[in-house]
Amino acid sequence: VSQSRYGNRKQHHYSKLPKCRHGRDPADKRGRGGDGQHHYDRRYQQGCHRGGDGFHPHYDCRWVDQHLPSHRHHGWGALACAWGTKRSHPWGQRDHVGRGPDHSGCQRGGVSLGGQHHHRHDKRGSISTLGGTGNGNLSITATGAVNQTGGTVLIKGSTTVTTGSGQNITLGQAANRFDGGISLQASSGNLANITIRDSTALELQSGLNISGNLVLTANGITQAGVVTIGGDSTFNSGTGSIDLSQANNFTGSVSLSGGNTKITDASGLIFGTSTITGSLQAIATAGTITQTGSLSVGNGANFTAANGQIITLTHLNPTTGLADNSFLGGISFLAPTGSQLSNISLVAATAVEIQSNLNITGNLSVTANGITQSGVITVGGTSTLDGGVGAIVLTNTGNNFGGTVTVNGGASADMFFALADEGDVGAVTVAGTFTLRTANGTAFNLAGLGGTGNFDVTNTILDGLTVGTLALVANGAAISSSSAYSPTGVANLSLTTLTSGAITLGAAVTTGDLQLTSAGENISANNAANDFTGTVSASTSGASTIDLTDSNDLTLGVISLGTGALSLSFGKDLLNNLGLGLEGRIISTGPIGLTLTQPDSDIDLGSSAANANDLTGAITLTNPNNLRDFTLRNLNAAPGAIAALATAANLRDGTILAGEVLLPSAIDSLLSTSGLIGNSKECDLSAVTGSAP
Numbered sequence: 001v002s003q004s005r006y007g008n009r010k011q012h013h014y015s016k017l018p019k020c021r022h023g024r025d026p027a028d029k030r031g032r033g034g035d036g037q038h039h040y041d042r043r044y045q046q047g048c049h050r051g052g053d054g055f056h057p058h059y060d061c062r063w064v065d066q067h068l069p070s071h072r073h074h075g076w077g078a079l080a081c082a083w084g085t086k087r088s089h090p091w092g093q094r095d096h097v098g099r100g101p102d103h104s105g106c107q108r109g110g111v112s113l114g115g116q117h118h119h120r121h122d123k124r125g126s127i128s129t130l131g132g133t134g135n136g137n138l139s140i141t142a143t144g145a146v147n148q149t150g151g152t153v154l155i156k157g158s159t160t161v162t163t164g165s166g167q168n169i170t171l172g173q174a175a176n177r178f179d180g181g182i183s184l185q186a187s188s189g190n191l192a193n194i195t196i197r198d199s200t201a202l203e204l205q206s207g208l209n210i211s212g213n214l215v216l217t218a219n220g221i222t223q224a225g226v227v228t229i230g231g232d233s234t235f236n237s238g239t240g241s242i243d244l245s246q247a248n249n250f251t252g253s254v255s256l257s258g259g260n261t262k263i264t265d266a267s268g269l270i271f272g273t274s275t276i277t278g279s280l281q282a283i284a285t286a287g288t289i290t291q292t293g294s295l296s297v298g299n300g301a302n303f304t305a306a307n308g309q310i311i312t313l314t315h316l317n318p319t320t321g322l323a324d325n326s327f328l329g330g331i332s333f334l335a336p337t338g339s340q341l342s343n344i345s346l347v348a349a350t351a352v353e354i355q356s357n358l359n360i361t362g363n364l365s366v367t368a369n370g371i372t373q374s375g376v377i378t379v380g381g382t383s384t385l386d387g388g389v390g391a392i393v394l395t396n397t398g399n400n401f402g403g404t405v406t407v408n409g410g411a412s413a414d415m416f417f418a419l420a421d422e423g424d425v426g427a428v429t430v431a432g433t434f435t436l437r438t439a440n441g442t443a444f445n446l447a448g449l450g451g452t453g454n455f456d457v458t459n460t461i462l463d464g465l466t467v468g469t470l471a472l473v474a475n476g477a478a479i480s481s482s483s484a485y486s487p488t489g490v491a492n493l494s495l496t497t498l499t500s501g502a503i504t505l506g507a508a509v510t511t512g513d514l515q516l517t518s519a520g521e522n523i524s525a526n527n528a529a530n531d532f533t534g535t536v537s538a539s540t541s542g543a544s545t546i547d548l549t550d551s552n553d554l555t556l557g558v559i560s561l562g563t564g565a566l567s568l569s570f571g572k573d574l575l576n577n578l579g580l581g582l583e584g585r586i587i588s589t590g591p592i593g594l595t596l597t598q599p600d601s602d603i604d605l606g607s608s609a610a611n612a613n614d615l616t617g618a619i620t621l622t623n624p625n626n627l628r629d630f631t632l633r634n635l636n637a638a639p640g641a642i643a644a645l646a647t648a649a650n651l652r653d654g655t656i657l658a659g660e661v662l663l664p665s666a667i668d669s670l671l672s673t674s675g676l677i678g679n680s681k682e683c684d685l686s687a688v689t690g691s692a693p
Contacts (some may be wrong), residue, residue, distance in 0.1 A: 057440040136156070160185070178196075201221070202218035213233070223246055250269065306339065385408065415435065417454075429467070441476045463488075563589050573601055596623045609617075613634050
C-alpha cells in the first residue's frame with residue numbers, strides 16, 4: 001500500500017505495508033489527526049496473514065501505537081477494506097465486516113454499513129452515530145451507550161445490540177428498518193433506557209428486561225415473548241395494531257398510540273397518554289388499572305382485572321380541569337370467570353355505554369356526557385352518576401343497586417329500580433326530567449307510605465331531588481298519594497300508568513306543570529288544596545273519568561278522554577293554555593262539568609283557533625253566578641247544551657265560536673238548549689257560517 005496522508009488538523013505519516021500473501025493488499029489506508037493538543041504518529045508493523053473460517057476469509061493486519069495519547073480522539077479518516085478484512089486495534093476496538101460486494105468504513109464512534117454481515121465492537125465506550133444498509137445481520141457491541149444521532153439503518157437480517165449494564169440504546173431515526181427483528185441486551189445486568197424506531201412492523205424480542213424507559217415506534221408492534229420494563233413505556237404504531245398480550249411487567253405507565261390494541265400486565269396496569277383509533281383490550285392480571293394521562297379509544301374498550309381489584313380511569317385535563325378520556329363504541333369492565341371487580345370509577349368527555357352483565361361488589365362512579373347500558377348491571381355498593389350535558393338511561397328491568405344511587409348531573413335521568421331498591425334512591429340533580437320506573441305490577445305511592453308491595457317515593461326521597469320534572473312510570477299498577485306532595489326541588493310532576501292502573505291523588509299536590517296519563521283507567525286529583533301553578537294535562541280513554549281541582553287558576557294543556565265524564569273545579573279562572581306549541585284544548589265525547597268556586601271567574605276555552613276544542617257532550621256549570629266572561633271555541637262538531645249559561649246573573653260577555661261544519665240547525669239547537677234565545681245577553685256569532693235565527 002502506498003503511503004497516504006489523512007487527518008483533520010494535522011497530517012501524519014504511515015509506513016508502507018508490504019503485500020500480503022495471495023497477491024492482495026490490505027488496502028487499508030488510515031490517517032489520524034490531532035485535537036490541537038496531541039500529535040499522533042502510528043506506524044504499521046509488517047506481518048499480515050490470511051485467516052478466517054473458510055467461509056468468511058479475512059486478512060489480519062496489525063500495527064502498533066508508538067504514541068498512545070489521552071482519550072480525546074477527533075477526526076478519523078476514511079477506512080476501506082475490499083475483502084472481508086478484520087481490523088484489530090491495540091486499544092481494544094475491533095471492526096468486523098463480512099463478505100460482501102460493498103466497501104465499509106467507520107468513524108470514531110460510528111458505523112457505515114455495507115455488505116451482508118456487520119459487527120461493531122467498542123470496548124472503550126459509546127457509539128454515537130450509526131448509519132448504513134445491510135443485506136445480512138447487524139451486531140453491535142459496546143460497553144457504553146449506543147446512540148443514533150443521524151443517518152439511517154436498514155438491515156434485512158437480524159439486528160443485535162449488546163451494551164453494558166445500565167446503558168442506554170437509542171436507534172430513533174424515522175427511516176430505520178429492521179426487517180429481521182431486533183434484539184437488545186446487556187452483557188450483564190439490565191439495560192437502562194431504550195428508544196427504537198422502525199419504519200415497518202417490529203416484533204419486540206422475548207425476555208427484554210430494562211430498568212428504565214422504553215420508547216418504541218413502528219408500523220405495527222408485536223412481541224415474541226414477555227418483556228419487563230422498569231420505567232415508563234411508550235408504544236407508537238400509527239394506524240397499525242399493537243399486540244402486547246403476553247404476561248408482561250410494566251412497572252411504570254404505558255402510553256399507546258395505534259389501531260386495534262391489546263395490552264397485558266402481569267401486575268397492575270397504568271395508562272399514560274394514549275390514543276387508540278381501533279379497539280382496546282387491556283388486562284391487569286394481578287393488580288389495578290389506573291391512568292396518569294388521557295385515554296382515547298375509537299371502537300370499544302374492554303378492561304379486565306383480577307378478583308376484587310379496582311379500575312380507576314378518572315383523568316382530568318390539568319389545564320381546564322375537564323374530562324379528557326374518550327370512549328366510543330361501548331366500554332366493558334370484566335373479571336375472570338367466577339370473579340368480581342370491586343370498585344369502578346370512570347370519567348369521560350364522551351357518552352359511555354356500560355356493558356351488559358356488569359357485576360361488581362363495590363362502588364360504581366361514572367361521569368360522562370350521557371350514560372346508557374347494553375344489559376343488566378349489578379352494583380353491590382353505592383352508585384354515583386353524572387351525565388354531563390347528556391341523558392342517563394339505565395332502564396333495564398334487571399338492574400340491581402345494593403347501595404345508594406346518587407345522580408349529580410345530566411340533561412335527564414331515566415332509571416329502573418326494583419322494589420327491593422326503593423331505599424337506594426339518593427339525591428338526584430338533573431336539568432330535565434328524572435324518570436323513576438319499577439317492576440311490572442308494582443304500584444307507586446307518592447309522598448308517603450303506601451303499604452306492603454308499593455314502591456314508596458317518600459318525602460325523604462323527594463327532599464333529595466333537584467330536577468325539572470319528577471316522572472313516575474308504573475306498569476300494570478296504580479299510582480296514588482297518601483301525604484301532601486310539595487317538594488321544593490321538583491318543578492313539575494308527571495305520572496303515567498302503562499297497560500293498566502288508575503291515578504288517584506287524594507292528598508294535596510303543589511306543583512308547576514302536572515301531566516297525568518292513565519292506560520284507560522280513572523284519573524283523580526281533586527283535593528281542594530291543590531295548587532297547580534303550571535299547565536295541567538290529562539289523558540285516559542273509554543268510559544274512564546278525569547276529575548281535577550285547582551284552588552287557583554286552572555290552566556289546561558291537552559285534556560283527552562272518551563265517553564267518560566270530565567270534571568273541572570277551579571278557584572278563579574279556567575283557560576286553555578296559549579303557549580306556542582303547548583296550546584291547550586279539550587277532546588271529549590262525554591259530559592263536562594265546570595265548577596266555579598270563586599266569584600268573577602272567567603272561562604276561556606279556546607280564544608284562538610290553535611287551541612279550539614273538540615266537544616260533543618253537554619256542558620254543565622255549577623255556581624254559574626260566579627261566571628263573568630265565557631268563551632268557547634269548538635271545531636268539527638257542535639258542542640252539547642251549555643246548561644245554566646243563561647242563568648249566569650253576572651255574565652258580562654259570552655262568545656261561542658264554531659267551525660264551518662256547524663249548520664244553522666245546529667246553531668238553533670245550541671242557542672235554544674243553552675237558554676240564550678230571547679235572552680238579552682250578547683252573543684257573538686261572527687265566526688259562524690250559516691244563518692242565525
